[in-house]
Amino acid sequence: MEIYLDNAATTKVYDSVAKEVKEFFLVEYGNASSQHPIGINARNKLEEARKKIADYVGAEPSEIIFTSGGTESDNLALRGLAKANPEKKHIITSVIEHPAIIETCKDLEKQGYKVDYVNASKDGIVSVEDVINKTSEDTLVVSIMHVNNEIGTIQPIEEIAKSCKEKNIYFHTDAVQGFTKVDLDLTDVDLMSVSGHKVHAPKGIGFLYIKKGTKIAAIMTGGGQECNLRSGTENVPGIIGLAAALEEKENVEGIRESRDKIIVMLKEIPGTRFNGSLESRVYNNINVSFYGIEGESLMLMLNGEGIFVSTGSACASTKLSESHVLNALGIDVLYVHGSLRLTLGSDAIGNEDYIAQKIKKKVERLREISPFKLNLKEVKDE
Amino acid sequence: MGNIDYNETVLDHFSNPRNMGEMKDATVESIVGNPRCGDVMKIYLKIKDDIIEDIKFQTMGCAAAIATSSMATVLAKGKTVDEVRNLTNEDVAKALGELPPIKMHCSNLAADALKKAIKNWEKKN
Ligand SMILES: Cc1ncc(COP(=O)(O)O)c(C=O)c1O
Numbered sequence: 001m002e003i004y005l006d007n008a009a010t011t012k013v014y015d016s017v018a019k020e021v022k023e024f025f026l027v028e029y030g031n032a033s034s035q036h037p038i039g040i041n042a043r044n045k046l047e048e049a050r051k052k053i054a055d056y057v058g059a060e061p062s063e064i065i066f067t068s069g070g071t072e073s074d075n076l077a078l079r080g081l082a083k084a085n086p087e088k089k090h091i092i093t094s095v096i097e098h099p100a101i102i103e104t105c106k107d108l109e110k111q112g113y114k115v116d117y118v119n120a121s122k123d124g125i126v127s128v129e130d131v132i133n134k135t136s137e138d139t140l141v142v143s144i145m146h147v148n149n150e151i152g153t154i155q156p157i158e159e160i161a162k163s164c165k166e167k168n169i170y171f172h173t174d175a176v177q178g179f180t181k182v183d184l185d186l187t188d189v190d191l192m193s194v195s196g197h198k199v200h201a202p203k204g205i206g207f208l209y210i211k212k213g214t215k216i217a218a219i220m221t222g223g224g225q226e227c228n229l230r231s232g233t234e235n236v237p238g239i240i241g242l243a244a245a246l247e248e249k250e251n252v253e254g255i256r257e258s259r260d261k262i263i264v265m266l267k268e269i270p271g272t273r274f275n276g277s278l279e280s281r282v283y284n285n286i287n288v289s290f291y292g293i294e295g296e297s298l299m300l301m302l303n304g305e306g307i308f309v310s311t312g313s314a315c316a317s318t319k320l321s322e323s324h325v326l327n328a329l330g331i332d333v334l335y336v337h338g339s340l341r342l343t344l345g346s347d348a349i350g351n352e353d354y355i356a357q358k359i360k361k362k363v364e365r366l367r368e369i370s371p372f373k374l375n376l377k378e379v380k381d382e
Numbered sequence: 383m384g385n386i387d388y389n390e391t392v393l394d395h396f397s398n399p400r401n402m403g404e405m406k407d408a409t410v411e412s413i414v415g416n417p418r419c420g421d422v423m424k425i426y427l428k429i430k431d432d433i434i435e436d437i438k439f440q441t442m443g444c445a446a447a448i449a450t451s452s453m454a455t456v457l458a459k460g461k462t463v464d465e466v467r468n469l470t471n472e473d474v475a476k477a478l479g480e481l482p483p484i485k486m487h488c489s490n491l492a493a494d495a496l497k498k499a500i501k502n503w504e505k506k507n
Contacts, residue, residue: 292442293442294420294421294442294443294444294447296386296444296445297396297443297444297445297448300388300396300445301397304397313420313444333417333418334417336420337417337420337442368402368403369399369402369440369441369442369448370440370441370442371413371422371423371424371440371441372417372422372442
């Protein structure tokens with residue numbers, strides 16, 4: 001049995017996508033800048049795909065700039081704005097952003113930018129007021145993610161974007177985890193990062209939505225593709241794959257029901273805490289902590305049962321720093337390390353009992369090994 | 383970044399930890415680690431005539447922490463206090479075959495717990 005519950009890390013490409021993409025490797029393999037029929041065909045197909053994607057997000061085709069994925073889109077957004085608007089030196093973001101944003105901001109700090117990292121509530125939600133209170137004349141951009149990649153919480157993007165618009169500040173959102181899952185009105189959003197491999201399209205493709213009129217500069221030099229904003233031969237198979245993925249429909253209700261069933265069953269395990277708001281939350285994410293055990297051990301035991309998840313525990317990452325997101329929420333240390341992230345796809349449907357029972361058994365086993373015994377009174381207070 | 387790949391011996395000690403549990407009549411015990419870092423080990427020794435007659439442990443931690451805890455108790459059981467005093471984390475790691483480099487720090491836990499327990503015992507005597 002193989003139950004893949006790590007769809008926030010990456011997804012399996014849809015069959016229809018794989019089929020389309022293969023055609024563009026083997027038959028329609030042209031360089032979209034070439035002036036012969038094979039190249040012209042590639043250009044036409046690329047532009048058709050751009051149109052489909054633009055329609056999907058409610059944008060103009062010229063507002064879609066293809067990149068290699070989320071990380072590059074985030075870099076292009078922040079660094080590109082910084083480069084084109086050098087008079088403003090202040091950036092606002094949040095403590096729960098993905099490293100693609102946090103590390104980019106840290107790098108910009110070294111270049112003389114002042115960055116405010118706004119906190120999230122205990123529920124994992126950034127408040128509109130906290131963001132707006134930090135704005136000043138010098139603020140270049142506010143960048144807040146749409147859906148958090150660890151705890152799945154949905155941020156109040158539209159409200160923040162609206163306030164930024166009123167203050168004439170650029171607003172960027174990293175929508176890598178929200179795209180196709182949570183609707184987003186782009187009216188006041190100036191830039192949005194998207195990645196293909198989180199939505200059943202190939203790895204190495206993504207785009208940055210850039211609203212018409214935004215002052216932004218390229219951060220890579222080269223052949224001037226993508227309106228001079230992203231040089232490099234276009235990834236035609238990737239672009240085709242991304243457009244094809246948007247024609248498929250995920251079984252949203254099935255996955256949501258599956259998730260809710262698992263949550264109900266996991267709740268019965270004593271000393272369990274769910275991280276991040278259960279209301280303002282993407283439909284496929286469960287982030288749960290078990291008192292007194294460590295997440296990597298739990299993940300490894302579940303691997304043995306064919307259940308593939310991820311953990312926020314320090315020891316599971318080669319970076320050896322615990323989840324900055326869970327830490328930011330101020331969760332008791334004996335819960336922080338025992339966290340699991342389940343991001344469901346169709347594999348979960350019908351396997352809820354198996355998943356919950358295996359997790360329960362493994363948690364019990366690790367608690368036998370742990371010196372921290374559950375004090376139920378203490379746990380109730382959590 | 384890389385994956386964490388454990389060998390068979392580590393996985394065996396993780397899945398079937400030896401000498402795991404509490405000991406009610408321990409001569410001495412110690413606790414080391416820090417819950418903030420995600421690993422804590424408690425160790426119980428029963429010492430008679432300078433020999434570690436029995437040993438038990440409880441660990442909260444990653445697979446490497448649990449496996450090294452288990453292996454350390456195997457290495458220490460039946461040995462004299464003097465022999466165990468000099469047991470290092472490298473000895474424990476070697477007995478497990480190998481540990482992924484980034485997991486070497488986890489093996490300190492068990493060696494430290496043994497050292498601290500022996501120190502506690504010496505203070506008592
Ligand atoms: C919120 C968020 N932003 C950015 C990224 C990076 O995207 P990519 O892997 O396409 O570079 C990820 C992927 O882990 C993500 O979850």
